[in-house]
Structures are given as structure tokens and as C-alpha cells.
Amino acid sequence: MTMQIMEGSMAVAETVKLCRPQVISAYPITPQTHIVEDLASIIADGKLDAEYICVESEFSALSACVGASAAGSRVYSATTSQGLALMGEVVFNAAGMRLPIIMGIANRAISAPLSIWNDQQDSIMMRDAGWIQVYAEDNQEALDLHILSYKVCEDHDILLPAFVCFDGFILSHVYEPVDIPDQKDVDRFLGPFTPYQRLDCKDPISFGMYATPEYYLEFRYEHDEAVKRAGEAFKKHAKEFAKIFGRDYSELVTKYRMEDAETVIVAMGSICGTIKDAIDEMRAAGQKVGLLGIRMFRPFPSADIRAALSNAKRVAVLDKNISLGAKGAAALEIKDACYGMNIPILDYIIGLGGRDVKISDIKEVVKLCEAGKGDMFYGLRQEVL
């Protein structure tokens, strides 16, 4: 293992190269741009033999991936925020067509008002689209989840697309030490893409036919079953990944100092790093606080979360998103997962649009939670309201 210090975007691009996609189709958008620039350079320098389609919009970026994947090629795209919103129709369509497309999401807030900064509203708004969604805590995880997602998605028992989510700027633009795997190990783990079906004149089939009421319900059922199976498939392939690469992602939720935790913070993405530091300080002060990180948001690992929270006295969910008029997406899901457990689950909408979340903020949230105050926006600047 050789650790290298590089920008998150470059680490992702270097890893996508190792996965040998044949077609990359992307449109530039902050903060995803460095990834697609780096991939373009990698191809221009002859380090990856792939077609790079410079499309005229994100809508076409994902549409081209649909075509290339259906024709039997491994494909890659990356986007964020408005780009993902523009792709919306194709996002649902690609999943319904059961195409194993991998797309990196450098998470960013959604307009209006325009914000180029980080939260997770973009991928969360696509939670019902039938894609696998995984969230990285750091850059190493972001790159590893790319490799692992190809393996899971191309599994003929799964055949789904996946978002590999990593926080915009906080991860995408930050230099961290990472271990970029060896090509031969990635080749051994992934192998070439073997499509379940492909557009082929020697064996003509029709893709994307329409379904009457006699069939549509069953299509949706089978899609849902595949998404549900993806959790176990992820665990299985992650164990194999761990044997080759030495890093274990086989838990769909991550646990930090959860042994005797009375107050459990639940969060997704890079904020988990800050929370761990806060927990260390709180533990040192005698507070029994732990972290449950959500690595996989779709399928939602309800059973794993229920089991992990079985001894918690209270739960503080930190959501970098909001289903306006309701709650944060993670809180809604966790309340569902823990139904009947009789533990208070309080939601905190935090860090939207790039608002920095500091160790002191995490401690404050824990204080609020222990006082029974929650289901609120955290950190509002009352003076500008």
C-alpha cells in the first residue's frame, strides 16, 4: 500500500480509471468539475482507453450513459445539484431499465437560492428513483465505494445504477492521504463488464417497452426487490473487497463508540469525521455519546439501524437535507425503522448550503437532544430572519 496525498476529485478520477469504463459522459458543474477534467486528461494522455462524450447538458450526459450501458459498455458519469435535477427524468428511467451505471455525486445544495456549497439535498431528492445510494465519510471511502459499486451494480442478481455520494468541496476539493489501489487488484475484483442483455444485431431484443396496467405493478415490484437485495449483495462483495484491498465496508452503517452510548448521533457523509472528534471530547468529559453513520441510504438498512439503536436512550439525527413541510430524510426513515422502540428520535436540519458544522455545534446538538429539544433547524441566524 502506498499512500498518496491528492485532491478528492483526483482520487475519484484515478479510481474510475482503474475500473476501466469504456464510455464516460459528463457535463461540468461545480463542485464536480475536477473529476471530469481529470478523467478527460487521463484519456487524453492515453492512460484509459475510453470514449469521452462532451455532452451539451447533464440530461444528455445520463442519456448517453443509458445508450452506452444498454449497448454493453461499462459507463461512468458524475454530477451534482442542478445537474442531477436536470437529469431527473433519466435518473428514474435508467434505474427502471436496470442499467448498472455508476455516477459520482459531489453533493451540493439545490437552488433557489443558488448555492454551490455542500449539503445532500441533491442525491436525497432522488431517493425514490430506484438507484443504490452510498455516502462516503472520507476520500478513501469515496474512491473505494466506486470500485465496490461497480461490482454490486453489475451483479446479475442486482442490475441497478448507483450514486456514489461524497460531500462537495469538503471531500471533492480537499487533499487527503489515500491509497489508490493497484490496477491488477481492481481487474481481479471487477473483471470486464458482462452485460445481462445488450443491444446486439446478432440477438435483437427490445429495451424500454411500455407496460400496460397488467404489467407495470410487477415491473415496479421486481425493481423494488432488486434494490432491497442490493444491501446483502453489497455486504457480500464488500467482504471480498476487504480480502483484496484490506478495507472493510461490509457494514451498511458505521459505528463509533457505540458500546454503551446513551445518546446516539446519526449522520451521513463527511460530517461523521467532525462528529467523531466531538464524541472523543464528550467521552473524555464522561458523556456516553456514540455515532451511527449511514453508509448506505438506498436500500435503507432499517434492520441494521434498528439493531444498532437497540440500547440507545435517545437519538439525534443530523440531516443535511429537508423534505420541506416534513422532516429530514434520514430522520423520517429512522423513525420508521425504529417504530415501536419507544426512544425519542429528534431531527436537526444542519449545515445546509455549506454552513460550516463545527465540533462545538455537535456538542450543542447533543445538549439539545438530551434536553428533549429537536425536530428543528439547527444554527439559524435569527438576526437575518
Add this chain to the structure above:
Amino acid sequence: MVDKSLELFDCGHRACGGCGASAAVRMILKGAGENTIVVSPTGCLEVFSTPYPETSWKTPWIHSLFENASAVASGIEAALKKQGRLGDEKVLVIGGDGATLDIGTLCISGAFERGHDFTYVCYDNEAYMNTGIQRSGATPYDADTTTTPAGVRSMGNSRPKKDLPQILVAHGSPYVATATMAYPMDLMKKVERAMNTKGPCYLQVHAPCCTGWGFDSAKTMEIGRMAVACGLWVNYEMVNGKLESVKKVKRVPVDSYLQAQKRFRHLFKPTRNEEEIAKIQAIADANAEKYGIDL
């Protein structure tokens, strides 16, 4: 050479009797040949040919969405190129005028600008027929549609057809042509030529719709020929931006073509509207002058 006996579009589909589009597609596939991967946007064709689990397509076929067929085709072409299949297998989009002239234009412009090696054929029935005869950018001047109804204050569609072929000529397309299902050999040969021309090629095919235009379903071919005879539809080929061939006609006035279709009946009843008919005649005259179709 076009193999006229080749049947790649199977019978049993759900098109209306007398559908110009379905007849056009059958001919288009004869011209394209069997090593063709077809992309269809949402529309009449997609719906009448592929109710799951049945399909009329004997070639590989894919439908993704309404507006993205050219982008999907771009991806297929890129994948075939990388897999060493491009050339042995070719990519053909067949879509209606709504998908082509309206909602899908951005994707078409992008794909043509990038220069993908594929052919786009638009079957032009001059309105959104699948949803029930709403106006599109291809709807001709004064046509009565469900969203441009003729009425006391309306003569129907107030704008002439968008000239997408010339927009794609401006993109540098090596082969842009127009054809009609009413002249099958010409159509098949043009498709064959487009498929054998490297780069993004475009063909717009007049496809009369008896349901939407209001004529007897036995007269689809006749209506198609009348459009050419009066100069409201011009069959031409432009190669690398230069007009190479055009179908010349001994032109007749537009009246008989208009009178044969219910979508123009408000121009004749209760009284003949000379002013509006003259405007339509002027469109045909301008076509004749622009392309030199008069014999």
C-alpha cells in the same frame, strides 16, 4: 442496394389503419438493413409497436424517453466504437416530429455538433398525434389542431413549420434529406445513403396521419403525393451543405391538398377564405423558388 423483401418491422402492431408513420417505418428499415440498432423516442411509433411483452422490432431497439433519443444514440455509437462493432452495426433514430422538432432539439443539436456516426429519421405527421393531435413545431400554417383550434378568432396554427433540416445543415451534417412515405423507393434509397454516410445524417419524412389530418384511411399515399405535387412538401438531398437533388413537379395549386383534409376545412367553410389560402399558396411558391422544383 436496398433489399425490398427485407421485413424488419413485424405486423400485428397497434397503429391506426392507414397510418403513414408505420408504412414509413417499414420502408425505412428496408433501407437501413438488418445490422441496425434503432432508438425511438416516446410517441405513436413507440407505443403502437412495443406494448410489453410484444414487439414489432426484428432489429435491436431501445426506447428511453421522449426527448433524449439522440443522446441515447450518442452513447450507443460511442459504445459500439469502443467495442469495435461500429460499422458492422449502425445506429438509427426513428422519432416523430414532436420528439424531433420540439422537445428533443437540444439533444439532436448536441449529437450533430459532436459528429456522432448515426442517422436520425423523423417521421413527420405534423402534430402530437399520440396525445391527440396537438400542435408541434412541424405543424403547418393554418392547420386546425386540438391546441390550435380554428375558431371565430383563430385560423388554426399561426406559424409555419420549423425548418429543422436547414438547422441541421447549419450544424455541418454531411447528409440532410427530405422524403415522403408516398414515394417508397426514393425514401428507401435516401435512408440507405444516410446510413452509409459517415457522421450525423438527418432525414425528415412526410408521414400523413389519417386520424389527425382527417382523411380517408385508404388515401394516405395519395395525400402524401398531393403534398409534393403542390409544393408544400419538397423532396431534396443536401450533401455537405449543397443541394444535390430535388424532386421536380408540374405544380398544382394548394387548394386540392388542403380541401382533402379536415384540418384545413375552416379555410373553405362556411366560405372560402381567399386571404388565408393565398398565404399558404405563398409558402408553396417560396418552397418552389428556394429549391427550384418547378418543371
